[in-house]
Amino acid sequence: MKIVQFNAENIKRLVAVEIRPDGNLVEITGRNGQGKTSILDAIWWALDSNKVVQSKPVRDGADSGYVRLDLGEYIVTKKFKVKGEDEFTTTLTVENRDGAKYSSPVELLKSFLGDLTFDPLAFSRMKARDQVTALRAMVPDFDFAAADDANDKDFKARTDVNRTVRDLTARIEAIQVPASAPTERVSAADLLTELQHAMEHNEGIEKERRRRTSIQGRIVQLREANETRREDIRKLEQRIADLNGGIAAAEQAIEELHDELDGVKDDVEPIDTASIRERITTAEEANRYVDRRVERERLEAEAKRQQEISDGLTKAIDDRKAAAAKAVREAKLPVAGLELTEDAVLLNGVPFNQASDAEQLRVSIAVAGAMNPRLRVIRVRDGSLLDDEAMATLRAYADENDMQIWIERVDSSGKVGVVIEDGMVAAAMREAAE
Structure with missing residues (x-):
């Protein structure tokens, strides 16, 4: 599943936004403070629990707002209503294409998400031991904890x-x-x-x-x-x-x-x-x-x-380590050359933190994608920190693995990706002005 259509109204800095992604790499661009991050947060809030929602999700001056994600097979709608200072209520509905609503929408959405769906680059920032723990989850036939x-x-x-x-x-x-x-x-x-x-x-x-x-x-x-x-x-x-x-x-x-x-x-x-x-x-x-x-x-x-x-x-310790190494070798890790030791992740025999930025990005995105087999959507913040090589790597991975990557980047040209100005899509604003 991917996001076929994104709609949001009165969420953070957004006024009214509709996006129909074209291609697997969805670049949300524009100047700072225009609402780029609001789009990525709105996706996160719609799919994840209320724990990730900030204290003022509704745009200043509005009484309510909503996010609607058309995932093709499912339609997710999350509504926010202001009750008082820093207080709000939410309602979540998930329905199929025929309009039938699910009684446990939160549990359904949890089954779609991986731990790194909304911040895949967090993998590259993890401590080596935590990276090992994250990748161990992809080796189902071995009890690493035991x-x-x-x-x-x-x-x-x-x-x-x-x-x-x-x-x-x-x-x-x-x-x-x-x-x-x-x-x-x-x-x-x-x-x-x-x-x-x-x-x-x-x-x-x-x-x-x-x-x-x-x-x-x-x-x-x-x-x-x-x-x-x-x-x-x-x-x-x-x-x-x-x-x-x-x-x-x-x-x-x-x-x-x-x-x-x-x-x-x-x-x-x-x-x-x-x-x-x-x-x-x-x-x-x-x-x-x-x-x-x-x-x-x-x-x-x-x-x-x-x-x-x-x-x-x-010998018992060595045998268990050998069994763990065998299980990792036989598991289908998301990137070729990815290995696990007891305390570190290796990429082609080199510690992961010594790999290039482009390689770390490629692996982090691949890991996030592998953790998220049903919903083929990943959110990447701080895309402005990525150079052209990293962006090319990201685009190639998205196409090769049929993964929809939403990424925000600062751009003042108004010619790259979906441009956001004053909480709206710039093209839509120009059409309204005309």
């Missing part, structure tokens, strides 16, 4: 995990374990038990030695005694009988002692307790290193696990 929420959660989770990995790494580096340190803890209790057994063993050996020395001493004593007795026998033959008895008894005792001596161990080597005592002394230090090694290995395992979590979150 992907952004998921990426935001994963990014925060990854930040926490990476912080944990850094903390674990610092703790791991702080634990120094010599390469020669044991890998298992040493049991001091086992060493003490071993020492006790060794001491008991050695004490037994010492006891046997003392016993052997005692026995050997007794043998020597008995032998000396016997020698004395033999000497006494030689000297005292008369005492032989008595002494022989003593000798017999002593010999018997000697035999018994020899038998006992044979049972005494003499070849058992003592255990060296010095090494055990030294091992007990070093056990505590060894165990400290074992504990450090165990703690380091635990921290390394935890750091590895956290890193794997971080890598998984990174």
Whole structure:
């Protein structure tokens, strides 16, 4: 749909205006203050809600005014009536070609409009992130909001995990374990038990030695005694009988002692307790290193696990970004070479804000048109800021895409477009004067 005929009376600076557009680029021209902007605002007010209407929509001195847009398939009429200072009422009707009126005209008109219909150049003035949001609406098969929420959660989770990995790494580096340190803890209790057994063993050996020395001493004593007795026998033959008895008894005792001596161990080597005592002394230090090694290995395992979590979150974020990029590539964006990143819009690989004014204009108009598939009407204010190249680009786009573009430009020649003077179309004023 396009505007087949525009009529307005007593709207802002307009007195009475009728325009039947010829061609897709409708230039509203004239000197400043003649009512050019009033025409574009009247189109906006007729199609959009009352929120966009200014506080004094009716021309000074008039009690009422109206805007009528013939869209071919529909006829839209919006009337304004003054009630008091800065107060007015409005009525909106939408009817088809047969005169049948629609019961919900506001909802019907909303279905015709896009966000940039009345100010497409606003796209070029948006922040890069807002441009991305606007274009994402043209990719219906991908939920960017859900992907952004998921990426935001994963990014925060990854930040926490990476912080944990850094903390674990610092703790791991702080634990120094010599390469020669044991890998298992040493049991001091086992060493003490071993020492006790060794001491008991050695004490037994010492006891046997003392016993052997005692026995050997007794043998020597008995032998000396016997020698004395033999000497006494030689000297005292008369005492032989008595002494022989003593000798017999002593010999018997000697035999018994020899038998006992044979049972005494003499070849058992003592255990060296010095090494055990030294091992007990070093056990505590060894165990400290074992504990450090165990703690380091635990921290390394935890750091590895956290890193794997971080890598998984990174992959999830990257996968969603890849899916978003794929959805954008497969979507039919309004301009060839238009791409979306997470934070910016690119045109042929270059940030949109670095494109030429003509390119930015072309893209902005194309985006507005794509957002407005049913009503092929776009309003462009401040057209005087556009040079000849930009105007040519605008005209070419309008023709190529069958888009009706209404644009206001300051022009004093009276020879360009629909010329507005004193709230009326200049041609109509000249005919009235004649």
